[in-house]
Amino acid sequence: MFILLLAATLFPTANGWTYPNLQLDALDTLRWDQIGYNSGPNPNSPGIGTFIAPCTFFTSDTSGNSGRSNAADWIRTAYHDMATYNQTDGTGGLDASIRFGAEQARPENVGDAFNNTINVVSGHANRYVSVADTLAVAAVMAFENCGGPQIAFRGGRVDATEPNVPGVPQPQDTLDAHIADFARSGFTQTEMISLVACGHSFGGVQHAIFPDIVPDLDDPTDTQSVQHFDTTFTNFDNNIASEYIAGTTQNPLVVGSNITTNSDQRIFGSDGNATMLSFANSAELFASTCSTLIARMLDTVPSGVQLTEVVTPLPVKPTNLVHILDGDNMVFTLDVRIWNSTNTSMAVVMLWDDHNGATNSTTLPARRLGTSSAINDLYKATWYGVDELTFDGVAGITTMRFTVNGDLEDQNGLGFPVQDSVLFSTSSCSFSRNPILARIDVAVRNGVNATRVFLEHTSFDSTGAPVVTRIDVPPPTQAVAVNSAYSVWSTNLTDNLFYTIGAEIDGTLINPTWANQAQNFKSC
Numbered sequence: 157m158f159i160l161l162l163a164a165t166l167f168p169t170a171n172g173w174t175y176p177n178l179q180l181d182a183l184d185t186l187r188w189d190q191i192g193y194n195s196g197p198n199p200n201s202p203g204i205g206t207f208i209a210p211c212t213f214f215t216s217d218t219s220g221n222s223g224r225s226n227a228a229d230w231i232r233t234a235y236h237d238m239a240t241y242n243q244t245d246g247t248g249g250l251d252a253s254i255r256f257g258a259e260q261a262r263p264e265n266v267g268d269a270f271n272n273t274i275n276v277v278s279g280h281a282n283r284y285v286s287v288a289d290t291l292a293v294a295a296v297m298a299f300e301n302c303g304g305p306q307i308a309f310r311g312g313r314v315d316a317t318e319p320n321v322p323g324v325p326q327p328q329d330t331l332d333a334h335i336a337d338f339a340r341s342g343f344t345q346t347e348m349i350s351l352v353a354c355g356h357s358f359g360g361v362q363h364a365i366f367p368d369i370v371p372d373l374d375d376p377t378d379t380q381s382v383q384h385f386d387t388t389f390t391n392f393d394n395n396i397a398s399e400y401i402a403g404t405t406q407n408p409l410v411v412g413s414n415i416t417t418n419s420d421q422r423i424f425g426s427d428g429n430a431t432m433l434s435f436a437n438s439a440e441l442f443a444s445t446c447s448t449l450i451a452r453m454l455d456t457v458p459s460g461v462q463l464t465e466v467v468t469p470l471p472v473k474p475t476n477l478v479h480i481l482d483g484d485n486m487v488f489t490l491d492v493r494i495w496n497s498t499n500t501s502m503a504v505v506m507l508w509d510d511h512n513g514a515t516n517s518t519t520l521p522a523r524r525l526g527t528s529s530a531i532n533d534l535y536k537a538t539w540y541g542v543d544e545l546t547f548d549g550v551a552g553i554t555t556m557r558f559t560v561n562g563d564l565e566d567q568n569g570l571g572f573p574v575q576d577s578v579l580f581s582t583s584s585c586s587f588s589r590n591p592i593l594a595r596i597d598v599a600v601r602n603g604v605n606a607t608r609v610f611l612e613h614t615s616f617d618s619t620g621a622p623v624v625t626r627i628d629v630p631p632p633t634q635a636v637a638v639n640s641a642y643s644v645w646s647t648n649l650t651d652n653l654f655y656t657i658g659a660e661i662d663g664t665l666i667n668p669t670w671a672n673q674a675q676n677f678k679s680c
């Protein structure tokens with residue numbers, strides 16, 4: 157196992173991250189499984205992409221005539237969360253501090269966009285995905301799925317535990333103050349012009365929260381009286397620039413009656429219109445500039461935070477592995493996502509090696525039909541997999557490989573390693589359901605130096621941050637064999653039964669979700 161993991165770091169696959177990696181698996185799911193199977197925090201809840209399909213959709217008012225959109229709210233939220241960044245001391249940045257009521261209550265964060273956004277996306281946070289990662293991915297999807305360029309997404313943001321110091325620019329501030337604000341956050345004046353144009357390709361200014369900028373529009377097709385930044389306010393394009401340069405813009409931060417609050421006018425004109433003119437002349441330049449700058453905006457994080465590599469979809473991704481020891485048998489459930497495919501008739505074969513060096517194989521049927529994202533032709537996937545495949549648990553499993561229409565997928569020879577050192581055993585049982593009392597049996601493979609075995613449960617604290625609880629499973633005083641290859645370690649649970657197994661083998665933590673959720677308890 158150690159040798160295999162070492163090889164993984166020496167020979168990363170050319171395309172996608174290297175399996176196994178629980179954080180990148182979770183981030184790949186967040187980033188790419190946008191709609192349909194595997195896109196929600198649990199099987200029946202919708203993916204983030206659902207809330208911007210179509211891009212005119214607005215959760216809080218589904219009439220279609222509100223003048224607002226989730227896509228615009230999500231982009232503004234990511235910007236306001238980031239805009240507190242101070243590059244001198246490395247504080248602030250995209251860290252989900254905007255989720256705190258105290259930060260939302262500031263004049264610089266007026267409006268319900270932030271709470272709306274948090275309410276839609278933060279439920280996708282988990283042990284490997286921060287709330288800040290969900291805010292970043294929401295902004296990425298808003299741009300990409302609504303006509304904008306692709307944006308490189310990295311994960312690994314860390315959620316703030318308290319509000320950041322204030323620092324979001326406001327429309328009545330001077331140009332010098334805006335230049336200084338963006339400089340504090342690490343952006344030049346030209347980058348400021350560009351970023352504002354990128355963001356203000358969406359949405360507009362609401363009368364309700366900026367009554368001095370936008371009058372009551374009394375428009376039945378714009379019931380929240382949002383005066384939009386350009387004529388195409390639910391999708392990305394360079395009209396924000398071309399309408400400005402043509403002098404036809406209705407952007408309320410350009411043509412507002414009170415010049416004090418015309419911040420876009422001051423910002424856009426601050427280089428003699430050079431940047432805006434270049435965007436008006438080239439939709440491609442605007443798109444590529446926004447692609448780069450929005451990625452940088454989303455990657456603006458407190459000092460010390462290490463972001464992951466850019467999250468690309470694993471072409472053939474085994475995931476949601478549940479394997480349980482049932483006496484002599486291993487019972488194995490797995491999803492395999494085939495990226496960029498809608499073909500449900502492919503020949504997908506799983507091959508696996510056991511501890512004896514033998515190889516077994518089975519053909520995986522297509523199932524859980526549907527695509528990861530219905531929005532964009534690039535983002536399609538078909539799910540193959542197997543439920544409760546039963547094979548010799550004594551022989552066990554070490555590594556999987558796949559063939560797709562005959563082509564071998566083995567991570568350039570590494571294979572897809574699977575740990576079977578610790579597994580739930582179906583001998584686990586329930587003494588009582590109310591109150592809960594259950595005995596969890598963990599099967600530990602003989603010859604494995606299990607220095608610690610534990611059960612792990614993730615809950616969320618009052619700020620929405622994940623909290624991982626561990627309960628140690630003590631080694632048995634007297635070994636109880638499950639079969640010739642496994643012995644049982646046990647503990648009693650008295651709270652809930654949603655635990656995964658984790659372990660340290662030879663003192664080193666192994667990947668916990670390779671183990672599985674406690675389930676299907678029989679009575680003791």
Ligand code: HEM
Nearest residue numbers: 228229231232235325326327351352355358359360361362
């Ligand atoms: C000096 C800098 C900026 C100022 C003063 C500013 C100001 C404003 C104001 C007053 C609104 C109206 C909010 C509402 O009524 O809901 C707004 C909306 C918006 N801003 Fe900015 N903004 C700035 C920069 C940015 C940047 C850099 C981005 C993103 C890259 C951005 C993205 C948005 C979006 C998407 C909306 C529309 C929100 C919606 O319609 O729900 N803004 N901005």
Ligand SMILES: *[C@@H]1O[C@H](CO)[C@@H](O)[C@H](O)[C@H]1NC(C)=O
Nearest residue numbers: 242243244245246321323340
């Ligand atoms: C940024 O951080 C530095 C160092 O702590 C501090 O001196 C400066 O005042 C901060 N800037 C702003 C605008 O808060």
Ligand SMILES: *[C@@H]1O[C@H](CO)[C@@H](O)[C@H](O)[C@H]1NC(C)=O
Nearest residue numbers: 257260261268271272274275
């Ligand atoms: C934010 O939304 C939550 C959930 O709907 C709600 O309970 C809370 O009151 C809202 N907070 C604000 C400041 O509107």
Ligand SMILES: *[C@@H]1O[C@H](CO)[C@@H](O)[C@H](O)[C@H]1NC(C)=O
Nearest residue numbers: 327328368413414415416417
């Ligand atoms: C213009 O806006 C500024 C800032 O909000 C405000 O102080 C000022 O009174 C406004 N002027 C007029 C004429 O409304």
Ligand SMILES: *[C@@H]1O[C@H](CO)[C@@H](O)[C@H](O)[C@H]1NC(C)=O
Nearest residue numbers: 400401402403425427428429
């Ligand atoms: C920038 O373009 C706008 C719209 O055409 C125009 O009103 C403004 O005078 C220009 N500003 C400069 C500095 O050229």
Ligand SMILES: *[C@@H]1O[C@H](CO)[C@@H](O)[C@H](O)[C@H]1NC(C)=O
Nearest residue numbers: 495496497498533534535536
């Ligand atoms: C998706 O598959 C099609 C056809 O198989 C191929 O032409 C295209 O390049 C692929 N796209 C990506 C993003 O891999």
Ligand SMILES: *[C@@H]1O[C@H](CO)[C@@H](O)[C@H](O)[C@H]1NC(C)=O
Nearest residue numbers: 498499500501502503560561
């Ligand atoms: C799906 O894949 C199978 C096996 O390679 C192939 O025979 C079939 O033509 C494909 N179907 C489509 C619609 O591409």
Ligand SMILES: *[C@@H]1O[C@H](CO)[C@@H](O)[C@H](O)[C@H]1NC(C)=O
Nearest residue numbers: 516517518545546547548551
């Ligand atoms: C090989 O896999 C099949 C299920 O596809 C199973 O019935 C059989 O017992 C396995 N053989 C061994 C040695 O595990």
Ligand SMILES: *[C@@H]1O[C@H](CO)[C@@H](O)[C@H](O)[C@H]1NC(C)=O
Nearest residue numbers: 587593594595646647648649
């Ligand atoms: C688990 O609970 C059962 C039933 O109350 C009890 O007999 C057993 O001793 C307990 N085991 C442990 C390890 O606490």
Ligand SMILES: *[C@@H]1O[C@H](CO)[C@@H](O)[C@H](O)[C@H]1NC(C)=O
Nearest residue numbers: 604605606607661662663664
């Ligand atoms: C088990 O691993 C621990 C921690 O690395 C080590 O100290 C111990 O010697 C190992 N025991 C065996 C039997 O290898």
